[in-house]
Amino acid sequence: MARSSRSNDWGFPRWRGYGSSREAQSIRLCDRVGCDRAGNCPAPKSPNSPERWMFCEDHAAEYNRGWDYFAGLTAEEAAERESDERRDNSGYRESAHYGWAGPGDGSRSRDEMRALELLGLESDASFEDAKKAWRRIAKETHPDVNPGNADAAKAFQAGQAAYDVLRAAEDRREWKG
Template sequence: MARSSGNNWGFPRERGYGSARDAQQVRLCDRHGCNEAGNCPAPKSPNNPERWMFCEKHAGEYNRGWDYFEGLSKEEAAAREKQERSDFSGYKEAAHYGWAGSGDGSRSGDEMRALEILGLEPDSTFEDAKKAWRKIAKETHPDVKPGDEEAAKEFQAGQAAYEVLRVAEELRIWKG
């Protein structure tokens, strides 16, 4: 019987599986002054393959302050979001996992923007949206403020926001 070069004869007698005699290389956390193992990758910048390697503590700290759209104007952020959404548009059931912002993950980015236009919190109900839309409509309707372009734009934005939330609510009820 041929004997392997180690003292285990093909079976790990004195040590567990996967253990080796050689020193293992451990990457340290990239945070200055930290000597913990860096086993959590974090992106250095959007769409960049390079990664920081942090310990769990510093990875959490880094992720709390991460803003994917940092340094972009509102138009650039909207264009980037549209481009990112096109990548997973075929997965309609998972659409709420897009760049929705805050909330519980049950609302799409469009719904979150609609709530923002109506001045509501992310966890507001459809009844709250209805009340907010009625209030905006009473204040900015073209019959109430004839000739006021700003009020007309606000009315149209509120109407579109309410329509987005109404359709989403109908879909939720329908899917049940």
């Protein structure tokens, strides 16, 4: 019996799905020298340039590890740029209630991470741990215990602010949960 060379793509209905064709598809290779994997992750060649490198996932991760957005800026310039971008991107803040918009460890916001750091806790600490750490700091730095000590008063105020941030976040989680 002779083998048929007839295509399944003739007439109606098509026997194969649309978009599945026999033509070879063009794949851009990773721009890293010696890599033969598909380059599907764009990376800027230079700041404010529309030109892009196309890397595979591993080489894109390597490239991003070395990227410093604030390179060459003083601390004041970096803070000014960050505040400008926060102001310009304030419209995206409304997505924070979906729980994926925060820049922390995936479950906490940047402010929460700073508050945990100020209380001397790890990023995976519970709210009860934060409460204990705040009580310990408050006992050591309370203005009634250290009258006239400006450093202790600043430390107390910073601890109070950190605890307030974590308490508000915990209240939001309980309300949402």
